[in-house]
Amino acid sequence: MAIPQEIIKTKRNGQVLSRAEIQQFVQGLTDDSFSDSQAAALAMAIYLNGMTVPETVALTLAMRDSGKVLNWQGKLNGPVVDKHSTGGVGDKVTLMLAPMVAACGAYMPSIAGRGLGHTGGTVDKLEAIPGYSCTQSLSRIQQLLPDLGCVIVGQSSELAPADRRLYGIRDVTATVESIPLITASILSKKLSEGLDALVMDVKVGNGAIMATANDAQALAQSIVNTATGAGVATRALITDMNQILGTTAGNALEVVETLDYLTGKYREPRLHQLTLELGANMLLLGKLYQDKASAIAALEHSLSSGKAAEIFAKMVAALGGPTDLLEKPDNYLAKASVVKAITAPQSGILHFNNTIGLGMAVVRLGGGRSHPAQQIDPAVGFSQILAAGSAVEAGQVIAQVHAATAEQAEHAIAEYLAACSFADSALTPLIHQQIGA
Structure with missing residues (x-):
C-alpha cells in the first residue's frame, strides 16, 4: 500500500x-x-x-461506496430516474418534474441540495413549505418511494460521506472548479440513489457557474462519460442561463410558481419547454417511451389530468407539509412585508447582462446564505419577471421585488436594473446542445 x-x-x-x-x-x-x-x-x-475518464470513474465509485447505496431491486415496477442541474437562478424544475415523471411510471428519489453562492437550492425551496422535512433516513425514503413515485429530500449523512469532507477542503483551497472533482462530487451522490438513468442539465451563460460553451461542454462530457462508465445511462443537455428561469426567484415565490404550473394556472413558456425536454429524456432513457413525441404527450397529460399535481400534494403531506397546500397556498407560504414594482428606466428590448447579479440580489435580500449556518427568509425575492427579448416602454413594470424592509427593496431594485440592458440583441437558444446516447 x-x-x-x-x-x-x-x-x-x-x-x-x-x-x-x-x-x-x-x-x-x-x-x-x-x-x-x-x-x-x-x-x-x-x-x-x-484525470482520465477511468480515474474519474474510479473516484466517483469510491466516493459513492464510502456510504450507503440505495438498492431498488425487486421493489419497484418501473425505472429509477433522476435529473440534476448545475445550478441557476429561478431553477425550480425539479419540483415540477418529479411528480410529472412519477405520473408517467418512473420513480424519482431525488437527493437535492441547498443554495450555493448565487444559485437557489431545491431543499431551501421545499423548506419554504411549513412542516416539509428534507431530513429523512434512507429507510424512510425506501418506504415512501414505492407509494409516492417521487421523494425529494436533502443529502443524508449516510450518503457519500467522503464527498462532504472533500468538498469542504476544495471550498477553502481554490479547487472547486476542477471538472473531474465536480463530476465525482455530483455523481457520487446521484449514483448512490440506485439509478437506472440520469439526465443532467448543465447551465451555461451569465447566470451559470459554467459561463462559456467550452466549459459547459467539458463538464457535460465528463459527467456523461463517467456516469456511463459507472453503468448508468446518462444524457446531458446544455441549457441557457442568460436570464432567470421562469417568472420568480426566491424560495416561497418559486413554490407558488410551481403550484401555478402544476395546477395549470400559469406555465411560463420557456420554463415549460425546458421541463418537458428534460422529462422526455428521462422517460426515454428509462425506456418507458420509444420516441420524444410520445414522452412529451405523456408529460403533458400528467399535467392536464391533474395527476402530477396530486402526486406533488401527496409527497408534501407525506414529508410533513400541509395536506391542502394546493388548495390554500396563501395560508402557508410566507409573504414579504414590502412589495415594490421595478419599472423600466427607458424603452427598448429587455435583456439581462448579469444574471448572477440577480441571484446575489436575492441572497442579499436574505433569500440565500453568505455563510452555511445562516437562516434564510423564504418570503423575499423577485416575481412577475418579464422575459428577455420583451419590448418594454419607459415606466413599464418589468418585475416586482419582495423584501423585508423598504431600504432592502430599494437596494434590490437598483441591483435588478443594473443587471438589465434595453438595447436590441439576439436571444440565446434555450437548448444549446445534447451530449450522450
Whole structure:
C-alpha cells in the first residue's frame, strides 16, 4: 500500500492514479488517514493535471461506496430516474418534474441540495413549505418511494460521506472548479440513489457557474462519460442561463410558481419547454417511451389530468407539509412585508447582462446564505419577471421585488436594473446542445 505522499507525488507529476490508489485516498477521507493538508495537496494536483475518464470513474465509485447505496431491486415496477442541474437562478424544475415523471411510471428519489453562492437550492425551496422535512433516513425514503413515485429530500449523512469532507477542503483551497472533482462530487451522490438513468442539465451563460460553451461542454462530457462508465445511462443537455428561469426567484415565490404550473394556472413558456425536454429524456432513457413525441404527450397529460399535481400534494403531506397546500397556498407560504414594482428606466428590448447579479440580489435580500449556518427568509425575492427579448416602454413594470424592509427593496431594485440592458440583441437558444446516447 502506498503512503499518502506517494499518491500525491504521482498526480503532482501528471501521472495516472491506479484504482487502488484512488480507493486508498477516498478511504483516507473517511477514516482520516489522509490529513486535510494531504487531501488539499491531492485536490490541487488533480485541479492542475486533470484525470482520465477511468480515474474519474474510479473516484466517483469510491466516493459513492464510502456510504450507503440505495438498492431498488425487486421493489419497484418501473425505472429509477433522476435529473440534476448545475445550478441557476429561478431553477425550480425539479419540483415540477418529479411528480410529472412519477405520473408517467418512473420513480424519482431525488437527493437535492441547498443554495450555493448565487444559485437557489431545491431543499431551501421545499423548506419554504411549513412542516416539509428534507431530513429523512434512507429507510424512510425506501418506504415512501414505492407509494409516492417521487421523494425529494436533502443529502443524508449516510450518503457519500467522503464527498462532504472533500468538498469542504476544495471550498477553502481554490479547487472547486476542477471538472473531474465536480463530476465525482455530483455523481457520487446521484449514483448512490440506485439509478437506472440520469439526465443532467448543465447551465451555461451569465447566470451559470459554467459561463462559456467550452466549459459547459467539458463538464457535460465528463459527467456523461463517467456516469456511463459507472453503468448508468446518462444524457446531458446544455441549457441557457442568460436570464432567470421562469417568472420568480426566491424560495416561497418559486413554490407558488410551481403550484401555478402544476395546477395549470400559469406555465411560463420557456420554463415549460425546458421541463418537458428534460422529462422526455428521462422517460426515454428509462425506456418507458420509444420516441420524444410520445414522452412529451405523456408529460403533458400528467399535467392536464391533474395527476402530477396530486402526486406533488401527496409527497408534501407525506414529508410533513400541509395536506391542502394546493388548495390554500396563501395560508402557508410566507409573504414579504414590502412589495415594490421595478419599472423600466427607458424603452427598448429587455435583456439581462448579469444574471448572477440577480441571484446575489436575492441572497442579499436574505433569500440565500453568505455563510452555511445562516437562516434564510423564504418570503423575499423577485416575481412577475418579464422575459428577455420583451419590448418594454419607459415606466413599464418589468418585475416586482419582495423584501423585508423598504431600504432592502430599494437596494434590490437598483441591483435588478443594473443587471438589465434595453438595447436590441439576439436571444440565446434555450437548448444549446445534447451530449450522450
